[in-house]
Amino acid sequence: MKPAYDIIVIGGGHAGTEAAWVAAKMGCSTLLITMSADAIGRMSCNPAIGGLGKGQIVREIDALGGLMGLAIDRGGIQFRMLNRSKGPAVWAPRAQADRRLYAAAVQDLLRAVDGLDIMEGLVERLIVREEERGGGEQEGGSKPHGASRSPRLRITGIRLQDGREFGCKAAILTTGTFLRGLMHRGEQQMAGGRIGEPAAVTLSDELARLGFTLGRLKTGTPPRVHRDSIDYSRVVPQPGDDPPRPFSYLTGSITQRQIECWITHTNQRTHEVIHANLHRAPLYSGQIQSRGPRYCPSIEDKVVRFAEKTSHQIFLEPEGYDSDWVYCNGISTSLPCDVQEAMIHSIAGLENARIVQYGYAVEYDWVPTDQIYSTLETKRVAGLYHAGQINGTSGYEEAAGQGLMAGINAAARIRGLAEWSTSSNGWPTSSEVGSRFPDAAPSVSEGSSADLATGVVLGRDQAYIGVLIDDIVTRPPDEPYRMFTSRAEYRLHLRSDNADARLTPLGRRIGLVDDHRWSVFQHKQAAIEAFEARLRDLRLEGRPVLELLRRPEHSLADLLGRLPQLAGDDRQGGDSLPPEVLEAIEIRAKYAGYLEREQRQVDRYRQLEARTIPESFDYSAIPELRFEAREKFARFRPRSLGQAGRISGISPADIATLHLYLARRK
């Protein structure tokens, strides 16, 4: 059918909005379809953005020119830098959001984007045709990749429940918890993705019809209480940072009023209530079968698995300036309403609390991620991308990171190529993208896998987003996947302070970073370079200041205080430089030795990533491979030798054997 849009994004959550934002920004005509335009940018669960690993993802999204950092800077009402007492490599920004302001910020930002239409509707059908074979798909003796697979499909449009059809070149599917969403609260079950919002049922059937395998996951949310019903004398206030630090590299300072959160605890009485009613918990009655996350267990799970603990922490998080709702972080539950009442009233400060929304668990369909490439395009249907919870992840930030990359990849291919085709090695190619953006940075510090010829894929050495996507495509999660810093091998490189240095040049190259952001970035980098050079020249105790700074006992502030020549005459001095410049210099100096060591591991990683494997590579032609390895390679279709080695159950000898066969092709 004739495309009405370049790209159609299905879903207006954190993945969908990010995808629509970048697709339109990259010059593609884009349609965002959502069941409810009011719900765009809605926070389904906790009213907060960021956290360990997650905060870094938001900084990365921002560095690439994404949406989330800008939105939370507008909607944040309490900012905190987590882990401030530890080394800067593991600092992570987090902010409480005013739920309404946040969604409004997302909607305002989207409305201001040229080339983006927003429409309400329920997508019922994905219109596809059989994919025509590309030209350069075959070479050597290997069989066409279709030999053992059914023919690949291509998306050409979508149909809404009301019968309207829209053609497209690519579609990005971000279904959240809506795919056959089923909410549980005690014995009660309700179809729906969120309270008051219907589920998407036919779309699951549609995916199955197209040949996808579906799985089922579970997550949950806690009760919310009315703010006027809390006894604040019995809870402990938790203030934010002063001054608050913004997420976006573009935000100068946060000006909106900052609020407090509070901390309280469950007690033995609470646990007794839960124990006495366990038989009514869907998790224990067998009503819920699917796997929930271990890191964010429900309160009933906590009291069963950690029976020896007599108390659990609860964060009371206001949902906004004007909202009456307070989110009870830490007691996610699917117990029946009467038990939730008894439980809440047993807690200090909540004795008379009025529950305004009960907690519930939700089960939903996902599409196991051995069915997508690292570009987030599905293997089954060309031009169809999956992002967010449909890929088995959890969290707004994880969803947004994927939405961003799905949008980038879909748009890069459309902008870069007049005709769909495949490159000589069989991977979808968009090699012309670079030439479309002639003003791109001359010295792009690209990671190994950001080669546009095989899609825009961030390396594990480049971004938490890269770690996230590589993790899910090599090891499909068996519980909702959440980011932790421990998932990143090169953690010292992937800091929240340097996301711009890592990614903004790439964002510039693909057309997402506008002149303003680019100039802010360049100024900061130039200031860092210049002042670092100056500290290399200046001496104290007969040594370069930069060298002294490497020692743990010296801080940059102390050293600058001992350099009077910087204070007065020299405007390069510390006072006139933005704090983030000084911070970057200090971090680079303090970690210098470790960064070099980590860099050697990064180099080794990159060598293996650089050994790419053609998409159509015929693994059945390697008799020496173990059966399990052959089957896994054929299913996962790793894009490089390095990625092949990260698939579970693959041994070094499998990789050595594969390496030999790959070398033969050259």
Place this chain on the structure above:
Amino acid sequence: MFDRVDDTIVAISSPPGISARGIVRLSGPEAVSLAAQVFEHATGPGLHATPGHRRLMGRARIDADASVPAEAYVFRAPASYTRQDIVELHLPGSPPVLAMVFEELTAAGARPAEPGEFTARAYFAGALDLTEVEGVAALIHARNDSQLRASEALLHGRLSQRSSALREELTDLLALLEAEIDFVEESIEFTTSGHAIAILDKVAGELDALLRDAPAIERLEVLPRILLVGRPNAGKSTLFNRLSGLDRAIASATAGTTRDVLTAPMKVPGGEVMLLDSAGVECGPQTASQPSDPTPGEAAGSAEPAALAAAATRRSVGIADLVLMVVDVTDAPLETIRSLRSMLPRQRVLIVLNKVDAIISNPPLLHLPDPAVRVSALTGEGMAALQARIGEMLFGGVETHGAELLALSDRQRSALREARHALGRALEMCKNSQEIKDFAELLALEVREAINALSLLTGEIATEELLGRIFSRFCIGK
């Protein structure tokens, strides 16, 4: 995995065990300069000035003030097997001497070669014909098998048991450090500097001990394994004693006396091997299907000693490079061979027809499924032929096969040392700082490096495993 071809690799390229001559081989751009740090030319210009295809006589340094006679064979790029500079140091074939030279070279900067890496380099450089790729892959596959056997052997070996215990402790510590970093809002104190020091000190001490003992342990663990299998009273124990020269097996005329697997090293033409004796195999599936994992309590009560011994035997069969099927020629030998062979579907087998002294006429047995040797363990008749046959089957014509196995253990030793260095740095860090939060991310880096180094002996660490440890011990919930 052969992720690099531009550095210099080293391996001991001669069969494990004691032999007349041992070879340490280097390949790569630094091969000559690294070898020159160890090898001293007796008379003449030395390695650097030597063109290719030359043999130099001299001495090799084995530590600060000792050396042994050595020959250096120099092959210059591109006229070499790998198309790179290659130096082979031919040394007295004593495992400790080879290990010391190897260590000198790795300390100087050579990287211990991966199994199959010399061959792979030759292939990548185009020195092997492209049509040979299947052959090379098959070779790696075969090595995969022998590695598998070696690692299975290690799994039950002391080296592995000890390093696995260390890995456990380090992984627990790392999980705590990661929790300290990732779950900052949980108001849980996951670990302290004092706890970390205690663990690190303990593990570092055990690594030191392991490094001290490793040469002795691994020399035995990498020897090719020969397992004696046969029905009770076929004469295995007598044969074991005769071959090993030891009197470790309790040989007795009562069937079923041997209740555990006994081991002893033994020399055969071509190299050294490890001899394993098993309990008698009661032929037939009913024995094989008996429970193989009795609890220690049951074992102590020896309710099923025969089943225990059978389980030990089955495990040994899995790791054996060669099975000696000991058959009593006086007791229905053909039937015994058929039945035993059906229990050993994939093993290389040498049939030992024992007790030839007990029969008067000695007609040859026809249609045997495997090579056979006739002996009398009692009188010693046929023993030299048996040893020669073993040597031929294990070492005949395949010079490099065993070398790959030994290379694995060289890499293991390097890995232990690497882990030890990381722990040293970690300890220093702990002792220079007060609170764990000041350096948790750096400490985690060192501990991770130590675990990664040990992974060669114990398997990789996955993030999921770390997270699992955290979630199973601590209630994380925000």
